[in-house]
Amino acid sequence: MKILALEASTTSAKTMLFDTEAGEVQVRSRRFELGGPDAAVRDGDAICAQLLALGRENAAGQPVDLIVLSGTWHGLTLRARDLTAVTPVMEWPYTGAQDLSARLRRDDEFTRWFHDRTGCMVNASYPVFKLLHLREQGADVAGRLALDQPTLIFARLTGEVWTNASLASGTGLLNARTGQWDAEIIDRLGLGDVVLPPLHSSTATAPLTAPGAAALGLRAGIPVLTPGPDGGLSQVGDLATEPGEMTFSMGTSGALRIATRHPSLSPSLSTWSYRSPVGPLSGAATSGCGNCVDWARERLFGADADYADLEPLPSADAADLPVFLPFLFGERSPGWQDQRRGGWLELQPHHTRAHLYQSVLEGIVYSLYHCYRELVAVHGAPRRIVLSGGVLSSPTWTQLTADVFGADMEVSPRQHSSIVGAVRMGLQATGSDMRHPAFDGGIPEVIRPRGERRDRYDAGFARYLDQYARTAPPEVGP
Structure with missing residues (x-):
């Protein structure tokens, strides 16, 4: 077939x-x-x-x-x-x-x-x-x-x-x-x-x-x-459909989705509850992810700048970076403030383009970690996290993500997990097994967090949360 x-x-x-x-x-x-x-x-x-x-x-x-x-x-x-x-x-x-x-x-x-x-x-x-x-x-x-x-x-x-x-x-x-x-x-x-x-x-x-x-x-x-939907199909594509299994996609936007037995709602209204093609999902999504990186690359280094040339710029030892709020396209989770706006805060004269670029990568991850903490508050820590998307093209950003989350990240071996999910649904619709040797098998690569970076990123996340709270948009009139 x-x-x-x-x-x-x-x-x-x-x-x-x-x-x-x-x-x-x-x-x-x-x-x-x-x-x-x-x-x-x-x-x-x-x-x-x-x-x-x-x-x-x-x-x-x-x-x-x-x-x-x-x-x-x-x-x-x-x-x-x-x-x-x-x-x-x-x-x-x-x-x-x-x-x-x-x-x-x-x-x-x-x-x-x-x-x-x-x-x-x-x-x-x-x-x-x-x-x-x-x-x-x-x-x-x-x-x-x-x-x-x-x-x-x-x-x-x-x-x-x-x-x-x-x-x-x-x-x-x-x-x-x-x-x-x-x-x-x-x-x-x-x-x-x-x-x-x-x-x-x-x-x-x-x-x-x-x-x-x-x-x-x-x-x-x-x-x-x-x-x-591509988000729900990614869950199927990565075979993360059992309760407690999470997919984490960092592409144009960012999303974390955890499979649940029943629709599950957050008391703080910070997360959503949708459906994958095979069952309920609880999740959080951000509007700013790879689109913010593209924006920063173009404005800091020019539209022709090669990401490979930018890969060495971030330094795990860099301290006192600006704080970047990745709300250039508004906010979805966790605050759902459409009118929220992004940009750099705490800029100082000694900050270079490299500092600004690294702060963009970190700010995006802090925003997603903020969402992750809201999901964990409702569901507990996931049994498994499968990471996918454009983030995987940058080893630096991938490792940064694992370090900030303090969790093992299983790298999705499927470059197009949502399309694979659609194919799996087609196999199911025709009475076949969703699994297929062309997509499955082998031991997945796992990115493990570096514990020695914990204090540095905890401090960075605290600064992020402080500026997040300070920049909440005002209420609009009736």
């Missing part, structure tokens, strides 16, 4: 062609060409076309038997019934609803009620608040389909406007306990006239239509699996 996996990530189109019998894996990726200055607002049909074109290249001349899909949580596009675009796709970094969300968060009763029902926080990243923002701006949302990028791609391929509870758990409109659209949330927020896609199983399929087949250069009728 040959499985074609297609993923629309935050920045790139990715495809994998997997031959289950030969164990051969063929991966291609390509950065999206975006038509505007704001990468958080995208032409959903252009993204779909670029992904399908890449899939066509990867599957050329191959007899594909199954298509599986992966994409981002939290996107929103309004569509007419015929899928004509009413709005672009507003992805997770879109902060247009930040003022609205800040006003709503002033109502503690509403905030706790919403979190308790959905597992989500009142924050601009969630589609439910993007919908409210659009309506507040005068948009007519009545009768419009509310979709995300993965659901749109599935609809373009199959003609069916379906989603599943895993993808829908990141909308703020799904009940965390029942796994169904939450009628009470929809009614209280006055969104009953918005059309939400029917929920189907994570292993449900629909046949590839003739137009979809033409776009991919394949035959019509191939089953297409309902799409999954």
Whole structure:
């Protein structure tokens, strides 16, 4: 059997062609060409076309038997019934609803009620608040389909406007306990006239239509699996689906996700509770990670600077660094302050570009460690942590992460764990074992923390927390 996996990530189109019998894996990726200055607002049909074109290249001349899909949580596009675009796709970094969300968060009763029902926080990243923002701006949302990028791609391929509870758990409109659209949330927020896609199983399929087949250069009728969120699929890809197993991805954004037996909510409202395609997840996510490193590289050293040349700059012995708050794109976990802003604090005349760059790497890790401590307070220390993402291309940053967390980090051997997760879901949907020798086997590399650095990073984290507390954004007016 040959499985074609297609993923629309935050920045790139990715495809994998997997031959289950030969164990051969063929991966291609390509950065999206975006038509505007704001990468958080995208032409959903252009993204779909670029992904399908890449899939066509990867599957050329191959007899594909199954298509599986992966994409981002939290996107929103309004569509007419015929899928004509009413709005672009507003992805997770879109902060247009930040003022609205800040006003709503002033109502503690509403905030706790919403979190308790959905597992989500009142924050601009969630589609439910993007919908409210659009309506507040005068948009007519009545009768419009509310979709995300993965659901749109599935609809373009199959003609069916379906989603599943895993993808829908990141909308703020799904009940965390029942796994169904939450009628009470929809009614209280006055969104009953918005059309939400029917929920189907994570292993449900629909046949590839003739137009979809033409776009991919394949035959019509191939089953297409309902799409999954890349975060949830990473959990499946790294086989971290048993309670207490955590995946930790440091890519464009950062996320920590721990598998749980039941939906689990934080009393401090600092974490979220979504669903992977195979079970509940508790987690925390940050908007600033690799995107902040890219920003710092370009502004400190120039857009042409090579990361390999920057790798030797950080020094574990460097003291008295500036404090960097990685909220250039607002804050999600743990404080959920969309209006929070980032930058350097405690700058001194002797600080060099190398100091600034190292403080960015450390500030990002401190932010994620802040999230980790909130998760540990609810669930206890994880049994296992699997680290993945662009962080692994920097041995210095990887070791720094283990040192700050004070925990062993198992390095994911899978460069594209979310796509592997989509393939595993395809194997499950066809009655096969999720495990496969092409993806599994061998002893994983483990990064161990250096205990001698503990005091230095504890002091750095304390400084970070102090500046985090001092820079909380003011409340907005009614």
